[in-house]
Amino acid sequence: MSKKVDLRILRTKQSIRTAFYELIQQKGYEAITIQDIADRAMINRNTFYLHYENKPDLLNRCMDELLSEVKHVIVPCPITMKPYSISKLETVMQAVLEHIARNTSFYRAMLVEENRIYAFREKMENIIKEKLNEGVNPAAGQSALAISKELLLEYLVSSFMGVLIWWIKNDQPLPAGEVSSQFSRLAAYGHLKVAGIE
Numbered sequence: 183m184s185k186k187v188d189l190r191i192l193r194t195k196q197s198i199r200t201a202f203y204e205l206i207q208q209k210g211y212e213a214i215t216i217q218d219i220a221d222r223a224m225i226n227r228n229t230f231y232l233h234y235e236n237k238p239d240l241l242n243r244c245m246d247e248l249l250s251e252v253k254h255v256i257v258p259c260p261i262t263m264k265p266y267s268i269s270k271l272e273t274v275m276q277a278v279l280e281h282i283a284r285n286t287s288f289y290r291a292m293l294v295e296e297n298r299i300y301a302f303r304e305k306m307e308n309i310i311k312e313k314l315n316e317g318v319n320p321a322a323g324q325s326a327l328a329i330s331k332e333l334l335l336e337y338l339v340s341s342f343m344g345v346l347i348w349w350i351k352n353d354q355p356l357p358a359g360e361v362s363s364q365f366s367r368l369a370a371y372g373h374l375k376v377a378g379i380e
Contacts, residue, residue, distance in 0.1 A: 194223075197224065198240070207291045210297030211297060214237065216230055248292070249302075251281060256277055256313050272365070275361070278310075282349070293306075294350050307343055311335050338369060
């Protein structure tokens with residue numbers, strides 16, 4: 183028989199995480215105290231310690247949770263980098279953007295604000311790189327890549343992350359589907375051609 187989830191515990195953890203992300207945006211991670219988090223979450227310090235060992239434990243568990251969700255949304259997305267398969271790259275981008283849209287305040291704190299968490303960005307880049315790597319491995323019988331695979335992956339990941347951060351920072355100025363479509367065309371055909379520049 184499965185153990186029933188206590189909704190009070192879930193609500194408390196959610197309020198702690200929400201308070202934590204708001205405080206990162208306002209004060210920066212280093213300046214936050216456990217008392218700050220407890221006050222913002224409207225709990226006492228003892229309640230905080232029932233769920234987390236300390237501030238680094240809270241940060242690591244928040245990062246792990248978000249990154250696990252990113253992995254979960256992109257794993258089912260098949261990907262190849264051939265131009266006729268740009269819809270695959272578009273699918274990955276759209277899945278990530280839709281996930282971010284459901285967790286905007288968290289991603290803003292982790293990736294955009296002045297007090298962002300650089301370790302989170304690095305871990306997220308590694309997840310994206312692993313996924314994009316699936317599309318740049320030549321299949322048996324195919325010729326090798328014409329450029330350095332490492333350089334190609336770095337270019338794609340940097341572009342991917344740059345677009346995500348731009349989208350969050352500017353309060354999602356275009357729908358996720360439109361951003362995903364434009365990004366995949368840029369990656370497949372190059373910026374000059376897609377922009378209509380001769």
